[in-house]
Amino acid sequence: MASSAVLAAVLTTTAHAQGVNTIEELVVTAEKREQSLQDVPVAVSAFTSEGRDLIGITSVQDITNFTPGLQYSSQTDRVSLRGVGRTSNVHSADASVSVYSDGIYTTSTVEAGKTPLFLERTEILRGPQSTLYGRNAVAGAINLVSKRPTEEWYAEARAQYQNYDHSLLEFAASGPTKIPGVYFRVAANWEKQRKGWIDNIVPGMPDEGNVIDTNIVEGQLKFDFNENFEGWAKLTWIEWRNGGGGPGARATWTPAPYPTTEALFSTAITLNPGYGCNPNTTNVVNPSPMGCTNPALTNPRKIASTIPYDVDLNGTYIFASEWTYHFPSFDLRYLTGAVNYNYALNGPTPVDHTAPITSYRLPSLIPGGNITVNPTYAFNYQERENWWSNELTLISTHEGPLQWLAGLYYWDENYTQPVYTYLPNEPRVEGPFGVPAVLCAQRAGVCPPNPNRRIFDTAPEFDITSKAAYGQIDWQFAETFTFTAGLRYSVDHKEGVERGRLLCYLVAGCFAAPELNGAVPGGIPVVDITENQWSSRPVLPEGVDGPTTFDRATGYAMRKLSDTWKEATGNVGVKWEPDADTNAYARYSHGYKPGGYRIGIDVGFSPNPRTEKETVDAFEVGMKKTFGGNLQTNLAAFWYDYKNAQIPLSVINTSGAVAVSEAILYNVPEATSKGIELESIWQPIDNLQILFNYSYLDAEITEGTAVDPADPAALNARARPITDRSTCRATVYGDATTTCAADVYTSPRPVVNAAGQTTQISANPDPNGGFQRVQDLDGNSLPNAPRHKIAINANYTYDLPTGGAIVGSVSYIWRDAQYGSIFNRDYYKSPSWDQWDARVTWQAPDNKVTVIAFIRNIFDDLGYEGGAGGVRRAGSVYTPPAGAPIVNSVQGVYSTYPLTAPRTYGVELQYRFF
Template identity: 25%
Template sequence: MNRYLLCGTMLSAFAAASAAAQKAPAETEDSAGLSEIVVTAQKRSENLQDVPIAISAVGGDRVDALHATRLSDLTGVAPNFSVERANGAVYIRGVGGGGRNIGFGGRAGVYLDGVYIGQVASLNQTLLDIDRIEVLRGPQGHLFGRNTVSGAVNIVTRAPSNDFGGEISGGIGNSDYRSVGVQLNMPVVEDKIMAKASFGYERRDGFTRNLFNGDRTIGSLDTQSYRFGVRLKPTERLTIDLSADYMRDFSFRGGPEAISGLTGGGTIDPGAPAPFETNTNTPRFKHAKTGGTSANIDYEIGDHVLTSITAFRDSRLAIQADNDYSSADFIHTLYVDRFSQLSEELRIASPTDGRLRYVAGVFYMDETAKTRRTAFWGVAAGALGLGIPLNSSTPSSARIGTRSIAAFGSIDFDLFDQLTLNLGGRYTHERRKILFNLDGSNSGLVGIAILNNFRDEDTENRFTPSLGVTFKPAETVNIYAKYATGFKSGGWNVDFLNRNQVRDLNGDGRADFAFDTETVKSYEVGLKAEMFDRKLRTNLAAFIADYDNYQINRFYLFPGGITVIQLSNAAKVHTKGVEASIEAAPVRDLKLTFDAAYMDASFRSFPGGGAAGADASGNRLPFSPKWSGSVSAEYGIALPGMDSRLSLFGQYSYRSRTFSGQENLANQRLENRKLVNARITFAHMGSGLEFSLWGVNLTNDLFTVNRAADFLGTRFVERGEPRTYGIEAKYRF
């Protein structure tokens, strides 16, 4: 499939949609059609159908219907979008990754009320008091900047309002699940000062039992979330939104389970042969604490809006792992990472009703990332004759400072009544510095390197333009074509490096654990149409993207059987695909949704990236299924004479098989997923009471989310969650 065929496929759908839209009557207030969706994808409020971007918006009601309490629970609600529990990274159009260490960021930017929260410890946000979630697919470099080469996710919370009210909820479910939620909206001075506070708590036992001590940590939930907001309106033209949030997450939702012996021999774990069983002597945990504050100021200057977003964010992550996956005291590791970030964005937006519309701004960010990582060698390691002292350790520490300054802008100019030129660009100056210490003196034949106050720095100057045209043949039909670019910053592989990894083997003056900047060029065409009095909404997109210097983690086997994680640049990656999102309201109170995607994401050139150093060119990207999608239905029934309403919701999602590694080996294959979710809600309008039954993965589809090998070659899997279900009660006032 070439880019001309993709473009032709999209353009051929235009005529039918245009004709149907021109025949559709104008919408009336009592229409039973779909409601308008307003998004801020282009730094201003716009109708989703008018935005020349492949974008999906998930409202708070659908978040509740799916019992989605985390961003990762929304995998499947938008074409080619997932949050992989294997590495905590957001994947859009087959491209994601990052997060194992502080030197390797993600490829999809995640934003909370306009504030960048791109570090992995913060990505999987709890969905507390959510208005909507916008998923922007494709590079967003001109408006959102670095590390958005695959797309961006914009989480928008509910703003305080003049209406006093709130809700209290509680729930229970299988595996000792329980939850509590409180939301309160408080007008302090009418039209002048409004406040809002939210609290969420969720806890559940895990699904995997540790035979060593009976613990059920893997698969567990344990979160507390807090969110506060104040809206000040001193004048009609000035709005100040102050917010603060905090999340304490001690969940261990996805964890590895060995399926081989200590060094990869055999096909089962000899200490825990059954699925959902482990046998490890070291307690495993994942503790994350993240939060931030922000001040969002909007000031109307005539017909223009001046916006300032000042924010500070902080996140801490501690992970302890048993790296021998056994009851033997061989090796375990403790990672402690911390990120702190100060950012400021200042922009101005023109009126939206002129022939020329624009947004222009500047951005500043100062980020500090710190890590302390220690490998603890136990008695068993010292007894194997590897030259490792008994009960010794291998410590490491690193600090990376990043300062980013950017100027950006976008212009929409109506060449004719039906044809608009879309231009955008961003110039970014970025400087990164690293201080790295690693003491491998006790690692013996394992061969971990020694670095004493290693220092390096790198400077980046990038211009990321975008160019597009939008054609509007009818009032409710838009067709667009777009060229977009983006970049992902280079960095350093801050990990337990082998001695061979710290040498300048390439002769370029930089240590081999440094990697270069990744870039992308993307081509996209799309069609957006609303028909039949807004009873049918169809959004289609086709894309091609070419990545250069693609950054990827891969396992590399050194002589002597030692496996290390080598973070390097693959030569080239090529992705292409077609996406469809369809919503329909054929009759009153019935809403149908359909999301589907076809994608071909592969390494166009990756010599040495395959098993045993083979050529990986032509292999598929990890975690990039060719086919994926979902279909859902929601139906509301008014119960006569009871002042009550019954709501029924069901969703089926599918994802074809894929691989967890770029080698595309048989033991890296992840089977397809077929998940069924449902919710039944009874709401009594007069009392404000609401009762729900919910179920996730009702057919109990048992699937794996990861297959890989660890430090010593032990093969492991991470399993998806089996069937969960429960009841929830809610009181609205």
């Protein structure tokens, strides 16, 4: 693919200086050696610190606006490129877009949002980087290059204030030390937003939406030992004390009524607060001024929640260093770094979309059945990681037609990802537990107590290693032609354990119906179902090392997981440069991402936790062309053959029995991604530059079948089931080996259990329902792959007669609709959207002072970071005693949309001391 050299050109323009704007050459390290961006036969978008200030690129989301094919979710911290990406927060499933901070691989994209005071340059390499950045770079790589120590004295302070009481203070300084050949740089940042973008209408509860309090402190040393040996080291400390802001916090909108069925999902394990909105409940405590009406129905930025989000990052240190020895004809470079990362997220459960009811009483349909419920339901999610990276590279530096590089890579990571949900106001879940002789048999009939009141509790711990050897040659075999070939061999190993415990509280899957909980011996409304759900199957699935064991003392289940993935990857390409202003090339790349496991977070012990590796065969052609010095155009086309995309999918339980969903990473057998990307910059008159960026992306599945979790019975008008209902009916009721699971929530007739009791019946039967039906995925788009994207920026520099300059900059962004799932349904679809931004910059004559006034999202329109999520709201269905109403039913499919920021505006002051 052609690089985004056009964008880089506008972003490196010296717009604040007196005189005509110029399109300057930008040097990048996309191929691990310094090269002009226009000469690199790789698809690269580059953003310099000066350019980011000029246009107003202040976040990772802004970078996606100006990078073809790039998508990013600030809530989940997940990236995709050209339809290839990671859509799961399961840490044992790797990212598809590798992020490198000063050459060190990192599992998060957050550092790409550092301010221009910290980052010299951000490079986005599109397409499989299968030789030089082979660690999971099946979609591409993001290189973050820090500003380095200077040999001359430098110091700068910046202050910013914007609406929502958002302030930013930062400072940086660098220069020589008293030790000859040793230079330093220090930088610090404090950012705080006190008012949230999302208004919580519950009295006394805080607002949410980018409520942050973050700090970054960074120190660097650069060593020039002699003319042959040099070194550099960086240590960064990061801390977040956020409220409802930062990765993981609430940034979504669900314009739907609160569900009043027993469960939000058919697999829920606790009676949800929204059940208190059911007319059969009494003594309801609901602090929301709007009661059981969701304020988001009429206002996308209003919520009613009794549990706030809280995002913290503590004790997080990032170390990186690079050491280079210059031999006469090559360099020996050693790059090493380590990270200690501690992230914690607290918030409401489930899925932030239920009435803020804190207490209610169930109807007394039988003696002893009148029970008070305290349904406040919360979660805690943590990531505790540490890793060490080592890379040794030999790079040719001699003159001649043949250039080469070779390297060895080793990565070692350990992480734990504990996640639990709990009922903080419900002491009954501490124990004792109902029917222990049945469900705690392996623990001598005794269920251990649960002092932390946790309902779902899981704690996977993994060790991950990645080893690779790679090499690449560039051979200029003719005056205008250069041939490139690279090869990498990778071995990725993952092993660890998952531990967990699962309880069931007041839901029909455990007790027939909540109104009958008094019938449970002793009136105990809690059951420990860990063994019932997480015991091993007779045949162990691939990647599982041994049967599940149970600890009598703690009640936890445990099993071991281990597997290894290997792959040879590489690239072949040819570049043609008939003149100094033309670079045309064709390139083939084979990329790979290792398999992983769907464990932790939102899933128990999945019967099939392992996933296969992904591969991509990518073909790209492109041209970078400059016309007369005032017009640059880059036109490119690509085609991918994408196999085994790892897509998170829930195989939901619709039987009404005690069962939880099977959450898997579904490997989509075949998909293609193809597109065209045009980037241009035009300087029609002095001091005026116009950037036009357009991309077309067609990323679709060509082979695959699955059940839609939001529509398991395939009742949607666009559903394409591969089995008709009559076949399912014949097999379900006449063949024990059927592949059509029953769906009691859409069944047109009662379902009778083994004891001959009528236990389920649909309140709203559908004549086409009753069964889960697999659907054909052929032709569906891959998630988060908008077909069209447009970005336009115009900036004009007015040179003041007394010196200095004023620069005006206006940007327009438009993004097409996109889906958040492999099922292309309206409930997974985010609409198209657009946004206008503007900035005015005043530059002092001596270049010491800069003042920037800005406004973003001028018209306060809704924007969408990615596709929507769709959820089927359904509870277990029960026929109560004669005369009592049916209280549970399917309530349709609701959508949740990931929103971009509202209108923000403010002013920034920059002062340079030296």
